[in-house]
Each structure stands twice: as C-alpha cells, then as structure tokens.
Amino acid sequence: MGRHRDHPSALLPLLPLLRAQLRGSRTPLLRILGWAAVEAVPPLLSGLLLATAADHGFLVGRPLAGCGWLTLLGLALLLRGWAARAAFPHVAAVVEPLRDALVRQVVEAALSRPVADPAEVARLTEQVESVRQLTATLLRTLRGVGVSLVGALLGLALLAPAVLPLVLLPLAAGGLLFARLLRPLVRRRRALVLAEERVAAEAAQALAGVRDIAACAAGPRVAAAVGEAVLAQGEAARALGRATALRSLAVALGGRLPVLLVVAAAPWLVTHHWLTAGEVLGVLAYLTQQLEPAVRTLSGAAGGWLPQLAVTVDRLAATATGPEPRHPAEPAASAEQAGGAEQAGTxxxxxxxxxxxxxxxxxxxxxxxxxxxxxxxxxxxxxxxxxxxxxxxxxxxxxxxxxxxxxxxxxxxxxxxxxxxxxxxxxxxxxxxxxxxxxxxxxxxxxxxxxxxxxxxxxxxxxxxxxxxxxxxxxxxxxxxxxxxxxxxxxxxxxxxxxxxxxxxxxxxxxxxxxxxxxxxxxxxxxxxxxxxxxxxxxxxxxxxxxxxxxxxxxxxxxxxxxxxxxxxxxxxxxxxxxxxxxxxxxxxxxxxxxxxxxxxxxxxxxxxxxxxxx
Structure with missing residues (x-):
C-alpha cells in the first residue's frame, strides 16, 4: 500500500494476481478467441464488399448486382452479431470464477490479520466487485476493438496497399503518444483511489463518534479534517480529468488524421490509377466505420478502465497478504534492528x-x-x-x-x-x-x-x-x-x-x-x-x-x-x-x-x- 509506481510498468502488478486466477480459465479464453476470429470476418469484408458493390454494380449501371453485394455485407454483419452473442457465456465463465477466487483471497487475508477491520473487508470486497466488472468490460471491449482493428488493417492491405503509409504512420504516432500519456493516467488514478479511501475513513470515524464529537465540542476540528479530505479528493479528480482529456490528441492522431490524409490524397490516387472510386469508398468505410471507432474505444478502455483495473488490483495485491506465522515465543524479527540501541522487547x-x-x-x-x-x-x-x-x-x-x-x-x-x-x-x-x-x-x-x-x-x-x-x-x-x-x-x-x-x-x-x-x-x-x-x-x-x-x-x-x-x-x-x-x-x-x-x-x-x- 505504501508502494508507489508512476511509470507504465505500474500496470504489471495486476498480471500475477490475475494470471493466477485466469490459469484455470484457458478453455473459455480459447473459445472467446475462436469467436473473435469469426467476428473479424465481417470487418475484413466490409470495405471489400462496398468497393465491389460500387465498382461492379452501381458505378457501371448494375444496381441489382450492387444490392447483391450489399446484401452479402448485411449477412456478414449478422454473422458478427451472432458470434458476439455466442461469446458472452464464455466471458462469464472467465469473470465469475475470478470474482469468487478474489473474494475468498482478500477476505481470508483480511481475517488472518491480528486485527481484522470489518470496514477493510467491506472495502476489499467492493474493490473485488470493481475488478469483476472492469475485467468483464475489458474482455468484451478489447475483443471487439481487436476484431475491428485487425479486420480493418487486413482489409486495407488487401483492398488498397497504397494507402497503408497514410494510415499506419499516424496510427503509430497516436499509439506512442498514448503510451506516454499512460504514465500520468495511472499515477493520478492511484491518487484518486487513495483520496477516496481517505474520505471514507474520515467520514466513518466521524459518524462512529458523533456523540463524543458533540460532547467534546470537537465538531470544527472533525469537520476541518473531513473537509480537507474531500478537497484533496476533488483535486485528485480534477488532475485525473486533465490527464484524461489529453487522450483526445491520441485519438485525433491515430483515428481521424488517417481519414483526412486519405481524403486529401484521393483525387491524386484516383487520377494516377492507384485507386478506383469504389476502392476510395471502401477505404473510407474501413477508416470511419472500423479504425476510428476502434481507436476511440481503445483509448477510452486503455486510458480509463485499464488504469482503474491496475490500481484496484494493485491495492488488492498490497492488502490481500496475511501475516507470516510465528511461534509465540519468537519476538518480532525486525524490532531490534528498527529500534537501534533500545533493548528489544522494551x-x-x-x-x-x-x-x-x-x-x-x-x-x-x-x-x-x-x-x-x-x-x-x-x-x-x-x-x-x-x-x-x-x-x-x-x-x-x-x-x-x-x-x-x-x-x-x-x-x-x-x-x-x-x-x-x-x-x-x-x-x-x-x-x-x-x-x-x-x-x-x-x-x-x-x-x-x-x-x-x-x-x-x-x-x-x-x-x-x-x-x-x-x-x-x-x-x-x-x-x-x-x-x-x-x-x-x-x-x-x-x-x-x-x-x-x-x-x-x-x-x-x-x-x-x-x-x-x-x-x-x-x-x-x-x-x-x-x-x-x-x-x-x-x-x-x-x-x-x-x-x-x-x-x-x-x-x-x-x-x-x-x-x-x-x-x-x-x-x-x-x-x-x-x-x-x-x-x-x-x-x-x-x-x-x-x-x-x-x-x-x-x-x-x-x-x-x-x-x-x-x-
């Protein structure tokens, strides 16, 4: 709890705790990946089918053929919806055992301490519920985002390789910027969690001793302490908001700049026969319907939910550790070292x-x-x-x-x-x-x-x-x-x-x-x-x-x-x-x-x- 990590590797503490619980969920995870491959087919085909419908249907005077290609696109989208629905039970098969295992771990660890605080147990179980919800949301969201990104990039490579530099370079720049922004996001998310815990602790103490506070005329001092905690929480929330707002720059670079570059270059590409009009339409469909929404969603998930999950699991990992058993005759191991010249046990x-x-x-x-x-x-x-x-x-x-x-x-x-x-x-x-x-x-x-x-x-x-x-x-x-x-x-x-x-x-x-x-x-x-x-x-x-x-x-x-x-x-x-x-x-x-x-x-x-x- 006293540890402090302010770099992107701060996400790593969640890995051992989650990996230990997810190790027994390999079968549902593989099934999720399998259905994700099925879901990737419609994004992959979307631009290709639109370009074919335009070039070999509507633009050459064959509207029925164009409608036929669009019908195939509609059927592909239905396939994606069916695959997404089929994957949901497997997501639950991963998340629910994770929640149960974490609840047992943190409650047993809290109760194994010499002093068990019921408020701490309640806070830990609430954080476990947050881990469950965040893990489920990330599995669903990142699966869909990954499907869209992979499908869009493969489709672009098949349909119009000439535009890949216009897409990949801004996308890489946006990714690098977002990686740099992840550091303050994690740090400020942690500061907000600690501030919220302090507010809860101060308020709980004040409510528990309200009669004593009134009897001792300690109201102003207690109010000042609680107020200070609330103000600190507000400042932590504003700092997180400022860091979160900068994510829009990464979205603009990785998701919207490729659209502008392709639109600007389209006349030249068509004139020099690099692209057809239908292929331009298909490329823009990949960018506006697949790539840009995926980048925006990935920014929100990785910049919001993932740091929140990392900080929450880090807090669980820091508190879900019981004391080492020792025989009553053994003194505390570090007491004499920490106490310097003072006789051990005094x-x-x-x-x-x-x-x-x-x-x-x-x-x-x-x-x-x-x-x-x-x-x-x-x-x-x-x-x-x-x-x-x-x-x-x-x-x-x-x-x-x-x-x-x-x-x-x-x-x-x-x-x-x-x-x-x-x-x-x-x-x-x-x-x-x-x-x-x-x-x-x-x-x-x-x-x-x-x-x-x-x-x-x-x-x-x-x-x-x-x-x-x-x-x-x-x-x-x-x-x-x-x-x-x-x-x-x-x-x-x-x-x-x-x-x-x-x-x-x-x-x-x-x-x-x-x-x-x-x-x-x-x-x-x-x-x-x-x-x-x-x-x-x-x-x-x-x-x-x-x-x-x-x-x-x-x-x-x-x-x-x-x-x-x-x-x-x-x-x-x-x-x-x-x-x-x-x-x-x-x-x-x-x-x-x-x-x-x-x-x-x-x-x-x-x-x-x-x-x-x-x-």
Missing part, C-alpha cells in the same frame, strides 16, 4: 498526553512508563481514569496528543496495522469469534500452530471438549456465554506471535480462579504482559502496579504503592477486609502464580471491592 511511553477532544479534560498528562521484556504490569484506577485509553495508546491504535509510545525503539503508531499487531496484542473486554471450526478460531493469529498446549494451560480443555473438539463447527458463536467466548479469545491471543500482550479487562466474564489461571499463563509466556485490572487480585499478581488518578499516574510495587497513595490504600482496604490479606505480605513481594492459592480464589473479593475498581 515498551516505553514518554510524556504521554491524551484528551478525547480539544475542549475535553486530559485523560492522561505526562505519563512515563517503561516495561521491560518479560515484565508483568497491572493498571488500576477508578472508572473513567483512562485505563482503556492507555491500553489503546500502548497498542498504537490511537495517536497521543503529545509524547511517544515505542516498542524496541519503534514508534508504534507509525507502523502498518499488520506490523503493529504482530508486536502488540490487545485483548479487549468484548470477545470476538467467527463462524468456523474451533481450530480456525484459535490459530487465527498464527495459522498452523498446535493450540492444544495453550488450551490445557489456560484451562479451556473442558470447553473445547464440550464443543466437540478442535474440528467442531461454531455455527453460531453468540450461542456461547460471554465467559466462554472470552476464554477462547484468550487462547487465541496466547498463540499470537506478539511479544507484548495487553489484557483490557479480558477476563471480566471469568470467575476469579479461571482469571488467575489465565493471567498466570500469560505471565509465564515469553514476552511482557499488561493487565487492565478489574479485580485487585490482578494487581497482587503483577510485578508492578500502575495507578491512574485524574490524568496522573504512579507506578510502584504493591507494598510501596500502599504507602505512597491514599487512593490505592482505600482500594486495597476493601480487599483486605475480605479476609484473604495473608497471601501477600506488605513490601511488594511477588505472589505465587499457583492458581490454587487463596489469593487466586477470592470469590467474595470482587463483591467487596469498591464499584470504581470493578468498573
């Missing part, structure tokens, strides 16, 4: 500031955080303190107003979505499963990996067995409970290649014992773990605790944080009153990760917690 936030709008109070102000490889951090705070916002910032899904978030020295928000998701996995509260087998849902982020060890480790084996095993179909994922969906989603995220995992209340629908087992498994997994806690037990299991309070943040060991923060003492006090405080002594020692310890099974704990912590 997640760092510096001077992080964020507000939901220009008139809104900051959610985070000057937050600094460093999470080393293998470290386990819990984030706690009152409802609305910015825990989920921090998770989105750390995942690179939203851009901070000020400050940076880097992983191994690489700013996350600058990475492409697939690259970013391969480094940081954000598991939200709302679990997502799709219709398919249990195995397909679990190895979605890392195709081909064996999910069995992770299923056992996270305690999902009874659920998978109840569903019928790994190859059982999940026809309706919504039939599962929220906790069951969360557990399967957590297994899938555990198998992700990302070295950093963010659990944003991802176990809120699990019982405390199951959530403890899940967190212990993720903590032992190679890489780093951030848990947005909705139970204080999650904070007790972490190496460090990050407390969010009114836009500020305080990070310390559990025991130190009890001394430093009255708010944290108040939150923990409710937990201590539940009678299970003996599991972790003051001072911040790391608790046992064994799931069956008392601290991991405080069924009454969450009920005793303050509402602000559970939300």
């Amino acid at each position: 997640l760092r936030a510096q001077g992080l500031c964020y507000a939901h709008g220009p008139a809104a109070a900051p959610v985070l102000t000057g937050l600094d955080l460093t999470l080393g490889p293998g470290e386990h951090l819990a984030v706690v705070g009152a409802s609305g303190a910015g825990k989920s916002t921090l998770a989105s910032l750390l995942a690179g899904l939203i851009t901070p107003d000020h400050g940076t978030v880097t992983l191994s020295g690489v700013p996350l928000h600058t990475l492409a979505a697939a690259d970013r998701a391969a480094r940081v996995a954000l598991v939200p509260q709302q679990a997502y499963l799709f219709a398919g087998t249990v195995r397909e849902n679990l190895d979605w982020l890392n195709p081909g990996v064996d999910p069995t060890p992770a299923i056992e480790l996270l305690g999902a084996a009874p659920l998978v067995a109840r569903l019928g095993g790994l190859d059982a179909e999940l026809a309706d994922p919504d039939a599962l409970s929220a906790g069951e969906r969360q557990l399967l989603t957590l297994v899938r995220s555990y198998l992700s290649p990302a070295p950093v995992v963010l659990l944003d209340e991802a176990g809120c629908h699990l019982d405390p014992a199951a959530e403890a087992r899940v967190e212990a498994a993720f903590a032992a997994r190679p890489g780093s773990l951030v848990v947005i806690a909705h139970r204080i037990a999650s904070a007790l299991r972490a190496d460090r605790v990050l407390l969010l309070d009114g836009g500020t943040a305080l990070t310390a060991l559990h025991g130190d944080l009890q001394v430093l923060s009255p708010l944290y003492r108040e939150l923990v006090g409710h937990w201590l009153d539940s009678g299970v405080s003996g599991h972790r002594p003051p001072g911040g020692d790391t608790p046992s990760a064994t799931p069956n310890t008392p601290a991991d099974t405080p069924d009454a704990t969450s009920a005793a917690l303050p509402t602000v912590l559970q939300s």
